[in-house]
Amino acid sequence: MMISGAETANVVRSYLRGTAETAGSQSDANAAAVSGGDAVSLSTKATVGKWVSALHALPEGGDPARVQQLKAQVEAGTYQPDAHQIARQILQRSLSDTLAAKTQ
Numbered sequence: 001m002m003i004s005g006a007e008t009a010n011v012v013r014s015y016l017r018g019t020a021e022t023a024g025s026q027s028d029a030n031a032a033a034v035s036g037g038d039a040v041s042l043s044t045k046a047t048v049g050k051w052v053s054a055l056h057a058l059p060e061g062g063d064p065a066r067v068q069q070l071k072a073q074v075e076a077g078t079y080q081p082d083a084h085q086i087a088r089q090i091l092q093r094s095l096s097d098t099l100a101a102k103t104q
Helices: 006-036 044-057 064-076 083-103
Strands: none
Touching: none
16 A cells, blocks of 8 residues: 555544544553553654654655666666556555545
8 A cells, every 4th residue: 555645644643643542541551551560651653753754754756776777677668567566556546545535
């Protein structure tokens, strides 16, 4: 499944909404774990923030080395795309967009 553009923001927003709703029950569980011994608690917002930062750090248009490789194949006339993989990705993106539109 490929998530791109505005879909990325929707996924992060949905995830943050879900974590906010469960934060109360998690802090109760963390308090119980601390009273019984050592415990480690990770902030889900910090983790999501790292994911978002990593997404924004990706170069526009994908991996530059891969783009150069494909460009060379096209120019040489040796590029042979997998029609089944392309069709699968088109359908996955269409389904993802349809589901995203229904949740807005």
